[in-house]
Amino acid sequence: MTGLYVKTLLNGDVMMHSQKIISQLPVILVLGFFSLLTSISGSSTNLALPKISEDLKISNGQSTWIIQIGLIVATITFVLFGHLGDMISKNFVFSNGGKVFIVGSLLTGISINFPMIMFGRVIQAIGVAMIMANSLGIVSQYFPDETRGEALSIISMFISVGAISGPAIGGIILSVSSWRWIYLFNVPLGIIIIFFSRKLLPTPKVPLEQMTTILKRFNWLGQFIFSIGLTLFFLSGVYFQNGLNSLVTGIIFLVVGSVIALLAFYQDQKFHESLIAPELVKNWDYLLSIFILFLAMLVNAMSNILLPFYLQSYGQISPFISGLLLMEQSLTMLLITPIAGYITDHWDRANLSIIGLMILLISQIGYAMYPRTMNMVLIIIPIVINGIGLGLFLPPNNTITMSSVDDSLSGVAGSINSFARTLGVTIGISMASILLFVQLPKVQNITPKLGMSFLHAFDRVFYVAVAISAFSLIMVVWRKLRGKRI
Known part of the structure; x- marks a missing residue:
C-alpha cells in the first residue's frame, strides 16, 4: 500500500513538472528559435568564406576576419548587455537584440565590399550578444528552480541543432544560390519570431529619458x-x-x-x-560553476580544432566524411541534453555534473590513444563519448550557475556564463594550435609522411586536455566531499 502511494505521488510530481514546462513552452520556443538562428548563422559562415572571398575580391586571410570580428564584438559586449537587461528589462534587450540581429544579417547579405560586410557582421554580433546575454536570465525569470534545468537543456538542444544543421544548410544554399542568402534568410525568419514573441515576451516601453539616465550611469x-x-x-x-x-x-x-x-x-x-555586481564576485558557488564551464569548453575546443588535422591532413579522409564524423558529437549532445535536463530537475545536480566531467575526461584519454591507421570504430567512440560527457555536464552546470544568484542579477550572471563559454572556446583553439605546432617547428603542412612525429605531438596535446579535465573534475569532487551543495 505504501509503495502504491509513493508511486502515485511520484507520478503526480512528474505530471505537475511536465505541466509547468508545457505551460511555458512558448517562451522556450522563442528563446530556442532565436538561439537556433544565431547558431546556424555562425556555423554556416565558415563554409561561405571561399565564395565571399571570390565575390568581394578579398584574400583568404581577410575573409577570416569576417569570423573573428563577430567573435570579438559579441564577447566584448556580453556583460554590457547582461547588465543592461538587469537595469532595464531582459525582455526589452532580448527582443531588440533580435531586431539588431536582423538588421545586421541584412547588411551582411547585401554587402558589396569588405568594409561593408565587416560593418554588417559587427551589427549582427551586437544582436547576438543582446540575445545570448539575456537568454539564461529570461529562463530564470520565467522558470522556478525545479523546472529550470529542463528549460535550459531545451535551449541547449536548439543550439546543438543549429551547430549540426548550419553547415548542411549553408552547403545547400551555396549549391543553389549565392552566399548572401546564408545571411538574408535570417531576415524573414527573424521577423516571424519577433512577431510571435511580442505576446509571449511582453516588452516594456522604456521612455527616452529613463534610457538616457541609465546609460549615463554606465x-x-x-x-x-x-x-x-x-x-x-x-x-x-x-x-x-x-x-x-x-x-x-x-x-x-x-x-x-x-x-x-x-x-x-x-x-x-x-x-x-x-557592470559585474560585487555579489557575483563574492559568490563562490557561481564562480566555481563559471570556471568549470570555461575549462570544459576549452577542452572541447581543443578536440574540435585538432581532429580535422588528424582526419583530413594526416588520415587523408575527405572533408565530407570528416564533417560527418565530427557531427557525431553534436548529434549525441542533441539526444543526451534533454534527458540530462530532466535528470537535473529530479536528482543531485552536482553528482550529474561530476559524471559528465568523468565521461569528458575518458573521451580525452580516447583521443590521446588514436591509432596510426584510420580505424573508424576507434575514431568514432571518443567523439561520441565526448558528446555524452558534455551533454550530461552542461544542463546541471548551467542550472547551478543560474540558481546560485538572485533573479535581479540573472542578466549579468547569464551573460558572464556566455562570456566564459566563448572565451573557453577561443583559448582552447589557440592553445591546441600552439601546443601542436610548437612540437613541429619546421612543418608548414601536416601530411601522412609525418607519421609518428605528428601522432606523438597530437597525443601530447591531448595529455594536456586530460590534465585540464582531471583538474576540473577534482575541483567539483572536492567541493562535493566538503559537503557543500552546489
Whole structure:
C-alpha cells in the first residue's frame, strides 16, 4: 500500500513538472528559435568564406576576419548587455537584440565590399550578444528552480541543432544560390519570431529619458578598457595560429591584453555602479560553476580544432566524411541534453555534473590513444563519448550557475556564463594550435609522411586536455566531499 502511494505521488510530481514546462513552452520556443538562428548563422559562415572571398575580391586571410570580428564584438559586449537587461528589462534587450540581429544579417547579405560586410557582421554580433546575454536570465525569470534545468537543456538542444544543421544548410544554399542568402534568410525568419514573441515576451516601453539616465550611469570607461584588453587578447590567437614566426608577437599581445582586461575588472569593482555586481564576485558557488564551464569548453575546443588535422591532413579522409564524423558529437549532445535536463530537475545536480566531467575526461584519454591507421570504430567512440560527457555536464552546470544568484542579477550572471563559454572556446583553439605546432617547428603542412612525429605531438596535446579535465573534475569532487551543495 505504501509503495502504491509513493508511486502515485511520484507520478503526480512528474505530471505537475511536465505541466509547468508545457505551460511555458512558448517562451522556450522563442528563446530556442532565436538561439537556433544565431547558431546556424555562425556555423554556416565558415563554409561561405571561399565564395565571399571570390565575390568581394578579398584574400583568404581577410575573409577570416569576417569570423573573428563577430567573435570579438559579441564577447566584448556580453556583460554590457547582461547588465543592461538587469537595469532595464531582459525582455526589452532580448527582443531588440533580435531586431539588431536582423538588421545586421541584412547588411551582411547585401554587402558589396569588405568594409561593408565587416560593418554588417559587427551589427549582427551586437544582436547576438543582446540575445545570448539575456537568454539564461529570461529562463530564470520565467522558470522556478525545479523546472529550470529542463528549460535550459531545451535551449541547449536548439543550439546543438543549429551547430549540426548550419553547415548542411549553408552547403545547400551555396549549391543553389549565392552566399548572401546564408545571411538574408535570417531576415524573414527573424521577423516571424519577433512577431510571435511580442505576446509571449511582453516588452516594456522604456521612455527616452529613463534610457538616457541609465546609460549615463554606465561604467563606460571600464567597458572601453575591457574592450581594448580583450581585443588584444583575441588578436594574440591570430598570431599564434600563424606559427612560430609570430610566436613572440602573440605572447606580447596575450600578456598585454590580459593585463589590460584585469585592470578593467579592478576599475569596474571600484566604480559606483559596476557592470559585474560585487555579489557575483563574492559568490563562490557561481564562480566555481563559471570556471568549470570555461575549462570544459576549452577542452572541447581543443578536440574540435585538432581532429580535422588528424582526419583530413594526416588520415587523408575527405572533408565530407570528416564533417560527418565530427557531427557525431553534436548529434549525441542533441539526444543526451534533454534527458540530462530532466535528470537535473529530479536528482543531485552536482553528482550529474561530476559524471559528465568523468565521461569528458575518458573521451580525452580516447583521443590521446588514436591509432596510426584510420580505424573508424576507434575514431568514432571518443567523439561520441565526448558528446555524452558534455551533454550530461552542461544542463546541471548551467542550472547551478543560474540558481546560485538572485533573479535581479540573472542578466549579468547569464551573460558572464556566455562570456566564459566563448572565451573557453577561443583559448582552447589557440592553445591546441600552439601546443601542436610548437612540437613541429619546421612543418608548414601536416601530411601522412609525418607519421609518428605528428601522432606523438597530437597525443601530447591531448595529455594536456586530460590534465585540464582531471583538474576540473577534482575541483567539483572536492567541493562535493566538503559537503557543500552546489
